[in-house]
Amino acid sequence: MGPRDRRSREKEELKDKILDAARELFVAEGYERVTMRKIAERIEYSPTAIYLHFPDKLAVIRALCDLDFMTLAKQFQKIAKIADPIERLRQVGRAYTAFALSHPNHYQLMFMTPLAGVDKSAGSGVERGNPEVDAYAFLKWIVTDAIASGRLRPEYKDVDELAQMSWAAVHGVVSLYIAKCDDDWVEWRPAKKTAAALIDAMLRGLLRESKT
Amino acid sequence: MGPRDRRSREKEELKDKILDAARELFVAEGYERVTMRKIAERIEYSPTAIYLHFPDKLAVIRALCDLDFMTLAKQFQKIAKIADPIERLRQVGRAYTAFALSHPNHYQLMFMTPLAGVDKSAGSGVERGNPEVDAYAFLKWIVTDAIASGRLRPEYKDVDELAQMSWAAVHGVVSLYIAKCDDDWVEWRPAKKTAAALIDAMLRGLLRESKT
DNA sequence: ACCGTAACTTAACGCCGTTACGGAAAGGAC
Protein backbone atom coordinates (compact mmCIF):
# COMPACT_ATOMS: atom_id res chain seq x y z
CA MET A 1 0.00 0.00 0.00
CA GLY A 2 1.20 3.50 -0.69
CA PRO A 3 3.71 4.88 -3.11
CA ARG A 4 6.51 3.34 -1.14
CA ASP A 5 5.54 -0.13 -2.28
CA ARG A 6 4.98 0.94 -5.85
CA ARG A 7 8.51 2.30 -6.04
CA SER A 8 10.06 -0.91 -4.80
CA ARG A 9 7.81 -2.90 -7.09
CA GLU A 10 8.97 -0.83 -10.05
CA LYS A 11 12.50 -1.40 -8.96
CA GLU A 12 11.91 -5.12 -8.98
CA GLU A 13 10.35 -4.85 -12.42
CA LEU A 14 13.43 -3.15 -13.80
CA LYS A 15 15.59 -5.81 -12.22
CA ASP A 16 13.57 -8.41 -14.08
CA LYS A 17 13.85 -6.49 -17.31
CA ILE A 18 17.60 -6.40 -16.90
CA LEU A 19 17.71 -10.12 -16.27
CA ASP A 20 15.51 -10.86 -19.25
CA ALA A 21 17.58 -8.74 -21.59
CA ALA A 22 20.76 -10.24 -20.22
CA ARG A 23 19.36 -13.75 -20.61
CA GLU A 24 18.65 -13.26 -24.30
CA LEU A 25 22.18 -12.10 -24.95
CA PHE A 26 23.73 -14.66 -22.66
CA VAL A 27 21.92 -17.66 -24.13
CA ALA A 28 22.75 -16.55 -27.63
CA GLU A 29 26.33 -15.43 -27.16
CA GLY A 30 27.78 -16.49 -23.81
CA TYR A 31 29.18 -14.52 -20.93
CA GLU A 32 32.04 -12.74 -22.62
CA ARG A 33 29.92 -11.33 -25.38
CA VAL A 34 27.24 -9.99 -23.08
CA THR A 35 27.90 -6.30 -22.54
CA MET A 36 26.52 -3.88 -20.03
CA ARG A 37 26.04 -1.46 -22.89
CA LYS A 38 24.13 -4.01 -24.95
CA ILE A 39 21.87 -4.89 -22.03
CA ALA A 40 21.24 -1.20 -21.43
CA GLU A 41 20.38 -0.62 -25.06
CA ARG A 42 17.80 -3.40 -25.04
CA ILE A 43 15.99 -2.06 -22.01
CA GLU A 44 16.41 1.56 -23.11
CA TYR A 45 18.33 2.69 -20.06
CA SER A 46 21.83 4.00 -19.71
CA PRO A 47 24.53 1.41 -18.99
CA THR A 48 25.17 2.80 -15.54
CA ALA A 49 21.57 2.32 -14.51
CA ILE A 50 22.26 -1.39 -14.24
CA TYR A 51 24.71 -0.70 -11.45
CA LEU A 52 21.92 0.64 -9.28
CA HIS A 53 20.44 -2.83 -9.21
CA PHE A 54 23.45 -5.11 -9.47
CA PRO A 55 26.96 -4.58 -8.15
CA ASP A 56 28.66 -5.66 -11.38
CA LYS A 57 28.32 -7.65 -14.57
CA LEU A 58 29.06 -10.99 -12.97
CA ALA A 59 26.30 -10.46 -10.45
CA VAL A 60 23.79 -9.96 -13.26
CA ILE A 61 24.65 -13.19 -14.98
CA ARG A 62 24.94 -15.08 -11.71
CA ALA A 63 21.50 -13.96 -10.62
CA LEU A 64 20.30 -15.16 -13.99
CA CYS A 65 21.90 -18.56 -13.60
CA ASP A 66 20.67 -18.97 -10.04
CA LEU A 67 17.16 -18.35 -11.26
CA ASP A 68 17.38 -20.75 -14.16
CA PHE A 69 19.08 -23.46 -12.15
CA MET A 70 16.03 -23.60 -9.94
CA THR A 71 14.18 -25.35 -12.74
CA LEU A 72 16.74 -28.13 -12.34
CA ALA A 73 16.16 -28.23 -8.60
CA LYS A 74 12.43 -28.62 -9.27
CA GLN A 75 13.10 -31.74 -11.29
CA PHE A 76 15.25 -33.10 -8.53
CA GLN A 77 12.32 -33.04 -6.17
CA LYS A 78 10.46 -35.49 -8.37
CA ILE A 79 13.50 -37.71 -8.61
CA ALA A 80 13.80 -37.68 -4.83
CA LYS A 81 10.74 -39.88 -4.65
CA ILE A 82 12.34 -42.80 -6.46
CA ALA A 83 12.83 -45.58 -3.96
CA ASP A 84 15.86 -47.35 -5.37
CA PRO A 85 18.94 -45.21 -4.72
CA ILE A 86 20.80 -46.66 -7.72
CA GLU A 87 17.97 -45.81 -10.03
CA ARG A 88 17.74 -42.41 -8.37
CA LEU A 89 21.40 -41.82 -9.18
CA ARG A 90 20.82 -42.83 -12.77
CA GLN A 91 17.86 -40.49 -13.13
CA VAL A 92 19.57 -37.52 -11.54
CA GLY A 93 22.37 -38.02 -14.04
CA ARG A 94 19.86 -37.95 -16.88
CA ALA A 95 18.19 -34.78 -15.63
CA TYR A 96 21.54 -33.08 -15.06
CA THR A 97 22.72 -33.99 -18.54
CA ALA A 98 19.55 -32.74 -20.19
CA PHE A 99 19.71 -29.47 -18.31
CA ALA A 100 23.35 -28.85 -19.15
CA LEU A 101 22.83 -29.56 -22.83
CA SER A 102 19.85 -27.25 -23.09
CA HIS A 103 21.59 -24.43 -21.18
CA PRO A 104 25.17 -24.67 -22.38
CA ASN A 105 26.12 -21.10 -21.57
CA HIS A 106 24.62 -21.30 -18.13
CA TYR A 107 26.49 -24.51 -17.59
CA GLN A 108 29.75 -23.16 -18.86
CA LEU A 109 29.70 -20.18 -16.56
CA MET A 110 28.68 -22.15 -13.51
CA PHE A 111 30.83 -25.25 -13.83
CA MET A 112 33.46 -24.79 -16.49
CA THR A 113 34.92 -21.45 -15.46
CA PRO A 114 37.00 -20.79 -12.38
CA LEU A 115 35.43 -17.73 -10.79
CA ALA A 116 38.29 -16.59 -8.62
CA GLY A 117 36.64 -14.27 -6.16
CA VAL A 118 33.17 -15.66 -5.62
CA ASP A 119 32.53 -16.82 -2.10
CA LYS A 120 29.16 -15.28 -1.38
CA SER A 121 26.13 -16.55 -3.19
CA ALA A 122 24.02 -14.70 -0.66
CA GLY A 123 20.48 -13.91 -1.63
CA SER A 124 20.33 -16.47 -4.38
CA GLY A 125 18.05 -18.61 -2.25
CA VAL A 126 20.33 -21.62 -2.37
CA GLU A 127 21.18 -22.56 1.17
CA ARG A 128 24.20 -24.75 1.55
CA GLY A 129 23.61 -28.32 2.63
CA ASN A 130 19.88 -28.28 2.02
CA PRO A 131 19.17 -31.07 -0.48
CA GLU A 132 16.02 -29.22 -1.59
CA VAL A 133 18.05 -26.61 -3.39
CA ASP A 134 21.72 -27.55 -3.06
CA ALA A 135 22.37 -30.03 -5.86
CA TYR A 136 25.59 -31.32 -4.37
CA ALA A 137 23.91 -31.99 -1.04
CA PHE A 138 21.18 -33.79 -2.97
CA LEU A 139 23.76 -35.94 -4.70
CA LYS A 140 25.46 -36.76 -1.41
CA TRP A 141 22.12 -37.75 0.04
CA ILE A 142 21.54 -40.22 -2.79
CA VAL A 143 25.03 -41.63 -2.49
CA THR A 144 24.61 -42.06 1.26
CA ASP A 145 21.44 -44.00 0.57
CA ALA A 146 23.22 -46.13 -2.00
CA ILE A 147 25.96 -47.02 0.46
CA ALA A 148 23.39 -47.80 3.15
CA SER A 149 21.57 -50.13 0.78
CA GLY A 150 24.59 -52.41 0.87
CA ARG A 151 24.59 -52.92 -2.86
CA LEU A 152 27.87 -51.13 -3.48
CA ARG A 153 31.21 -52.85 -3.31
CA PRO A 154 32.67 -52.55 0.18
CA GLU A 155 35.61 -50.37 -0.92
CA TYR A 156 33.23 -47.55 -1.85
CA LYS A 157 32.29 -45.87 1.38
CA ASP A 158 33.57 -42.29 1.05
CA VAL A 159 30.44 -40.26 0.35
CA ASP A 160 32.24 -37.23 -1.03
CA GLU A 161 34.46 -39.29 -3.25
CA LEU A 162 31.50 -41.21 -4.67
CA ALA A 163 29.52 -38.03 -5.16
CA GLN A 164 32.45 -36.43 -6.98
CA MET A 165 32.95 -39.50 -9.14
CA SER A 166 29.29 -39.47 -10.16
CA TRP A 167 29.28 -35.77 -10.75
CA ALA A 168 32.50 -35.95 -12.74
CA ALA A 169 31.14 -38.68 -14.98
CA VAL A 170 28.19 -36.65 -16.23
CA HIS A 171 30.10 -33.40 -16.10
CA GLY A 172 32.85 -34.91 -18.18
CA VAL A 173 30.54 -35.83 -21.00
CA VAL A 174 28.52 -32.64 -21.13
CA SER A 175 31.39 -30.22 -20.56
CA LEU A 176 33.53 -31.87 -23.18
CA TYR A 177 30.64 -31.74 -25.57
CA ILE A 178 29.85 -28.11 -24.82
CA ALA A 179 33.46 -27.06 -25.20
CA LYS A 180 34.35 -29.11 -28.24
CA CYS A 181 31.24 -30.14 -30.15
CA ASP A 182 32.10 -27.71 -32.92
CA ASP A 183 35.49 -29.30 -33.25
CA ASP A 184 35.34 -31.69 -36.18
CA TRP A 185 38.60 -33.26 -35.10
CA VAL A 186 36.44 -35.74 -33.21
CA GLU A 187 33.44 -37.65 -34.52
CA TRP A 188 31.14 -36.80 -31.64
CA ARG A 189 28.56 -39.29 -30.51
CA PRO A 190 25.35 -37.87 -29.04
CA ALA A 191 26.22 -36.57 -25.58
CA LYS A 192 23.02 -37.91 -24.10
CA LYS A 193 23.81 -41.43 -25.18
CA THR A 194 27.46 -41.22 -24.16
CA ALA A 195 26.49 -39.93 -20.75
CA ALA A 196 23.99 -42.72 -20.25
CA ALA A 197 26.56 -45.31 -21.27
CA LEU A 198 29.18 -43.89 -18.94
CA ILE A 199 26.79 -43.75 -16.00
CA ASP A 200 25.72 -47.32 -16.62
CA ALA A 201 29.29 -48.54 -16.87
CA MET A 202 30.32 -46.68 -13.74
CA LEU A 203 27.33 -47.93 -11.78
CA ARG A 204 27.99 -51.51 -12.82
CA GLY A 205 31.55 -51.05 -11.67
CA LEU A 206 30.41 -49.71 -8.32
CA LEU A 207 27.95 -52.51 -7.61
CA ARG A 208 28.80 -55.85 -6.10
CA GLU A 209 28.83 -58.70 -8.57
CA SER A 210 25.24 -59.69 -9.20
CA LYS A 211 23.90 -63.11 -10.02
CA THR A 212 22.07 -62.08 -13.17
CA MET B 1 74.43 -19.13 -44.52
CA GLY B 2 75.18 -15.45 -44.33
CA PRO B 3 73.28 -12.57 -42.83
CA ARG B 4 70.04 -13.88 -44.30
CA ASP B 5 70.08 -16.84 -41.95
CA ARG B 6 71.11 -14.78 -38.99
CA ARG B 7 68.08 -12.55 -39.46
CA SER B 8 65.66 -15.44 -39.57
CA ARG B 9 67.38 -17.04 -36.60
CA GLU B 10 66.99 -13.80 -34.65
CA LYS B 11 63.37 -13.78 -35.66
CA GLU B 12 62.94 -17.28 -34.26
CA GLU B 13 64.68 -16.20 -31.07
CA LEU B 14 62.23 -13.38 -30.59
CA LYS B 15 59.38 -15.76 -31.21
CA ASP B 16 60.70 -17.94 -28.43
CA LYS B 17 61.13 -14.95 -26.14
CA ILE B 18 57.51 -14.02 -26.76
CA LEU B 19 56.39 -17.55 -25.98
CA ASP B 20 58.47 -17.70 -22.83
CA ALA B 21 57.15 -14.39 -21.55
CA ALA B 22 53.61 -15.39 -22.44
CA ARG B 23 54.04 -18.72 -20.70
CA GLU B 24 55.06 -17.10 -17.44
CA LEU B 25 52.01 -14.89 -17.44
CA PHE B 26 49.71 -17.61 -18.70
CA VAL B 27 50.72 -20.21 -16.14
CA ALA B 28 50.41 -17.71 -13.34
CA GLU B 29 47.24 -15.92 -14.38
CA GLY B 30 45.40 -17.71 -17.17
CA TYR B 31 44.42 -16.65 -20.64
CA GLU B 32 42.24 -13.67 -19.88
CA ARG B 33 44.81 -11.98 -17.72
CA VAL B 34 47.62 -12.34 -20.22
CA THR B 35 47.94 -9.10 -22.12
CA MET B 36 49.77 -8.24 -25.27
CA ARG B 37 51.03 -5.16 -23.49
CA LYS B 38 52.29 -7.18 -20.54
CA ILE B 39 54.07 -9.65 -22.79
CA ALA B 40 55.63 -6.74 -24.66
CA GLU B 41 56.79 -5.12 -21.46
CA ARG B 42 58.54 -8.31 -20.32
CA ILE B 43 60.48 -8.71 -23.54
CA GLU B 44 61.11 -4.97 -23.84
CA TYR B 45 59.41 -4.57 -27.20
CA SER B 46 56.37 -2.61 -28.20
CA PRO B 47 53.03 -4.46 -28.08
CA THR B 48 52.61 -4.33 -31.82
CA ALA B 49 55.93 -6.09 -32.39
CA ILE B 50 54.23 -9.31 -31.33
CA TYR B 51 51.93 -9.04 -34.31
CA LEU B 52 54.89 -9.37 -36.63
CA HIS B 53 55.37 -12.90 -35.36
CA PHE B 54 51.85 -14.04 -34.45
CA PRO B 55 48.53 -13.14 -36.06
CA ASP B 56 46.77 -12.46 -32.76
CA LYS B 57 46.75 -13.14 -29.05
CA LEU B 58 45.05 -16.50 -29.31
CA ALA B 59 47.71 -17.71 -31.72
CA VAL B 60 50.40 -16.88 -29.17
CA ILE B 61 48.80 -18.88 -26.42
CA ARG B 62 47.83 -21.69 -28.75
CA ALA B 63 51.39 -22.02 -30.01
CA LEU B 64 52.39 -22.16 -26.37
CA CYS B 65 49.91 -24.91 -25.55
CA ASP B 66 50.80 -26.92 -28.63
CA LEU B 67 54.40 -26.86 -27.54
CA ASP B 68 53.70 -27.86 -23.97
CA PHE B 69 51.22 -30.56 -24.91
CA MET B 70 53.98 -32.33 -26.74
CA THR B 71 55.44 -33.33 -23.41
CA LEU B 72 52.22 -35.27 -22.87
CA ALA B 73 52.55 -36.90 -26.28
CA LYS B 74 56.05 -37.99 -25.30
CA GLN B 75 54.67 -39.84 -22.31
CA PHE B 76 52.07 -41.51 -24.48
CA GLN B 77 54.80 -43.12 -26.54
CA LYS B 78 56.04 -44.98 -23.50
CA ILE B 79 52.53 -46.05 -22.59
CA ALA B 80 52.03 -47.35 -26.12
CA LYS B 81 54.38 -50.20 -25.30
CA ILE B 82 52.14 -51.68 -22.62
CA ALA B 83 50.78 -54.96 -23.94
CA ASP B 84 47.45 -55.17 -22.13
CA PRO B 85 45.04 -52.67 -23.71
CA ILE B 86 43.02 -52.33 -20.49
CA GLU B 87 46.11 -51.48 -18.51
CA ARG B 88 47.17 -49.17 -21.30
CA LEU B 89 43.86 -47.36 -20.96
CA ARG B 90 44.33 -47.05 -17.23
CA GLN B 91 47.83 -45.66 -17.61
CA VAL B 92 46.91 -43.16 -20.28
CA GLY B 93 44.22 -41.90 -17.93
CA ARG B 94 46.79 -41.46 -15.18
CA ALA B 95 49.19 -39.56 -17.43
CA TYR B 96 46.41 -37.36 -18.77
CA THR B 97 45.21 -36.55 -15.26
CA ALA B 98 48.68 -35.70 -14.03
CA PHE B 99 49.31 -33.43 -17.00
CA ALA B 100 46.02 -31.59 -16.64
CA LEU B 101 46.52 -31.00 -12.95
CA SER B 102 50.03 -29.67 -13.42
CA HIS B 103 49.03 -27.40 -16.31
CA PRO B 104 45.57 -26.20 -15.30
CA ASN B 105 45.60 -23.07 -17.44
CA HIS B 106 46.79 -24.93 -20.49
CA TYR B 107 44.10 -27.49 -19.89
CA GLN B 108 41.40 -24.92 -19.38
CA LEU B 109 42.13 -23.15 -22.62
CA MET B 110 42.42 -26.32 -24.66
CA PHE B 111 39.53 -28.37 -23.32
CA MET B 112 37.27 -26.24 -21.16
CA THR B 113 36.71 -23.28 -23.43
CA PRO B 114 34.72 -23.27 -26.64
CA LEU B 115 36.97 -21.54 -29.17
CA ALA B 116 34.43 -20.60 -31.76
CA GLY B 117 36.53 -19.86 -34.80
CA VAL B 118 39.47 -22.22 -34.62
CA ASP B 119 39.63 -24.67 -37.45
CA LYS B 120 43.24 -24.46 -38.49
CA SER B 121 45.89 -25.79 -36.18
CA ALA B 122 48.28 -25.63 -39.08
CA GLY B 123 51.96 -25.59 -38.30
CA SER B 124 51.55 -26.87 -34.80
CA GLY B 125 53.00 -30.19 -35.84
CA VAL B 126 50.00 -32.20 -34.70
CA GLU B 127 48.73 -34.15 -37.66
CA ARG B 128 45.21 -35.40 -37.39
CA GLY B 129 44.75 -39.12 -37.04
CA ASN B 130 48.37 -39.89 -36.29
CA PRO B 131 48.45 -41.61 -32.88
CA GLU B 132 52.00 -40.41 -32.38
CA VAL B 133 50.86 -36.87 -31.79
CA ASP B 134 47.06 -36.85 -31.95
CA ALA B 135 45.94 -37.84 -28.48
CA TYR B 136 42.41 -38.68 -29.55
CA ALA B 137 43.66 -40.96 -32.29
CA PHE B 138 45.91 -42.58 -29.70
CA LEU B 139 42.94 -43.16 -27.43
CA LYS B 140 40.92 -44.64 -30.26
CA TRP B 141 43.77 -46.97 -31.06
CA ILE B 142 43.81 -48.26 -27.49
CA VAL B 143 40.05 -48.69 -27.44
CA THR B 144 40.14 -50.58 -30.73
CA ASP B 145 42.70 -52.89 -29.19
CA ALA B 146 40.54 -53.35 -26.12
CA ILE B 147 37.54 -54.34 -28.22
CA ALA B 148 39.64 -56.70 -30.28
CA SER B 149 40.89 -58.39 -27.14
CA GLY B 150 37.37 -59.63 -26.53
CA ARG B 151 37.42 -58.69 -22.87
CA LEU B 152 34.80 -55.99 -23.14
CA ARG B 153 31.10 -56.67 -22.83
CA PRO B 154 29.60 -57.31 -26.25
CA GLU B 155 27.43 -54.18 -26.21
CA TYR B 156 30.54 -51.98 -26.26
CA LYS B 157 31.73 -51.95 -29.83
CA ASP B 158 31.49 -48.29 -30.91
CA VAL B 159 35.08 -47.07 -30.87
CA ASP B 160 34.24 -43.36 -30.80
CA GLU B 161 31.66 -43.78 -28.08
CA LEU B 162 34.06 -45.76 -25.91
CA ALA B 163 36.85 -43.27 -26.53
CA GLN B 164 34.59 -40.41 -25.60
CA MET B 165 33.39 -42.19 -22.47
CA SER B 166 36.95 -42.76 -21.36
CA TRP B 167 38.02 -39.25 -22.19
CA ALA B 168 34.97 -37.82 -20.45
CA ALA B 169 35.65 -39.76 -17.28
CA VAL B 170 39.10 -38.31 -16.72
CA HIS B 171 38.15 -34.96 -18.16
CA GLY B 172 35.20 -34.77 -15.80
CA VAL B 173 37.32 -35.17 -12.72
CA VAL B 174 40.14 -32.85 -13.69
CA SER B 175 38.01 -30.13 -15.26
CA LEU B 176 35.63 -30.04 -12.34
CA TYR B 177 38.57 -29.82 -10.01
CA ILE B 178 40.29 -27.09 -12.03
CA ALA B 179 37.12 -25.04 -12.24
CA LYS B 180 35.88 -25.48 -8.73
CA CYS B 181 38.68 -26.54 -6.41
CA ASP B 182 38.66 -23.12 -4.78
CA ASP B 183 34.98 -23.50 -4.05
CA ASP B 184 34.64 -24.57 -0.44
CA TRP B 185 31.00 -25.48 -1.04
CA VAL B 186 32.32 -28.96 -1.76
CA GLU B 187 34.77 -30.97 0.31
CA TRP B 188 37.05 -31.91 -2.54
CA ARG B 189 38.80 -35.24 -2.51
CA PRO B 190 42.20 -35.40 -4.24
CA ALA B 191 41.52 -35.30 -7.96
CA LYS B 192 44.16 -37.91 -8.68
CA LYS B 193 42.49 -40.42 -6.41
CA THR B 194 39.00 -39.63 -7.63
CA ALA B 195 40.09 -40.01 -11.23
CA ALA B 196 41.72 -43.35 -10.51
CA ALA B 197 38.60 -44.57 -8.74
CA LEU B 198 36.34 -43.47 -11.56
CA ILE B 199 38.51 -45.07 -14.22
CA ASP B 200 38.61 -48.30 -12.27
CA ALA B 201 34.85 -48.33 -11.76
CA MET B 202 34.20 -47.56 -15.42
CA LEU B 203 36.62 -50.21 -16.61
CA ARG B 204 35.08 -52.83 -14.34
CA GLY B 205 31.72 -51.87 -15.78
CA LEU B 206 33.00 -52.24 -19.31
CA LEU B 207 34.57 -55.66 -18.80
CA ARG B 208 32.77 -58.94 -19.01
CA GLU B 209 32.09 -60.55 -15.66
CA SER B 210 35.28 -62.19 -14.53
CA LYS B 211 35.69 -65.29 -12.41
CA THR B 212 37.88 -63.69 -9.79
C1' DA C 1 75.68 4.85 -53.51
C1' DC C 2 71.18 3.64 -53.94
C1' DC C 3 66.97 1.18 -53.15
C1' DG C 4 63.68 -2.00 -51.45
C1' DT C 5 62.27 -4.58 -47.76
C1' DA C 6 61.82 -6.26 -43.37
C1' DA C 7 61.57 -5.04 -38.38
C1' DC C 8 59.93 -2.11 -35.20
C1' DT C 9 57.58 2.05 -32.89
C1' DT C 10 54.15 5.62 -32.07
C1' DA C 11 49.54 6.90 -32.22
C1' DA C 12 45.13 5.87 -32.46
C1' DC C 13 40.48 3.32 -33.00
C1' DG C 14 36.71 1.13 -31.02
C1' DC C 15 35.54 -1.60 -27.68
C1' DC C 16 35.01 -2.97 -22.62
C1' DG C 17 33.63 -2.65 -17.19
C1' DT C 18 33.23 0.69 -14.04
C1' DT C 19 33.15 5.31 -11.41
C1' DA C 20 32.38 10.35 -10.41
C1' DC C 21 29.27 13.60 -10.47
C1' DG C 22 25.36 16.38 -11.43
C1' DG C 23 20.51 16.83 -12.11
C1' DA C 24 15.68 15.64 -11.73
C1' DA C 25 11.81 13.83 -9.58
C1' DA C 26 9.18 12.08 -6.01
C1' DG C 27 7.82 11.35 -1.09
C1' DG C 28 7.47 13.15 3.55
C1' DA C 29 7.26 17.15 7.01
C1' DC C 30 5.33 21.30 8.27
Next chain:
DNA sequence: GTCCTTTCCGTAACGGCGTTAAGTTACGGT
Protein backbone atom coordinates in the same frame (compact mmCIF):
# COMPACT_ATOMS: atom_id res chain seq x y z
C1' DG D 1 2.09 24.87 -0.95
C1' DT D 2 6.97 24.89 0.22
C1' DC D 3 11.17 22.86 1.52
C1' DC D 4 14.24 19.05 1.99
C1' DT D 5 15.99 14.59 1.60
C1' DT D 6 16.37 10.45 -0.61
C1' DT D 7 16.26 7.72 -4.64
C1' DC D 8 16.92 7.16 -9.38
C1' DC D 9 19.16 7.89 -13.50
C1' DG D 10 22.11 10.05 -17.28
C1' DT D 11 26.53 12.22 -19.08
C1' DA D 12 31.17 12.11 -19.23
C1' DA D 13 35.12 10.08 -18.35
C1' DC D 14 38.96 6.76 -16.71
C1' DG D 15 41.94 3.11 -17.51
C1' DG D 16 42.30 -0.98 -19.76
C1' DC D 17 41.98 -4.17 -23.69
C1' DG D 18 43.08 -6.29 -28.77
C1' DT D 19 44.20 -4.62 -32.88
C1' DT D 20 45.32 -1.51 -37.03
C1' DA D 21 47.42 2.41 -39.69
C1' DA D 22 51.07 4.92 -40.64
C1' DG D 23 55.63 6.37 -40.05
C1' DT D 24 60.69 5.31 -39.07
C1' DT D 25 64.93 2.97 -39.01
C1' DA D 26 68.40 -0.20 -40.38
C1' DC D 27 70.20 -3.52 -43.20
C1' DG D 28 71.08 -6.77 -47.38
C1' DG D 29 71.34 -6.84 -52.30
C1' DT D 30 72.94 -4.75 -56.44
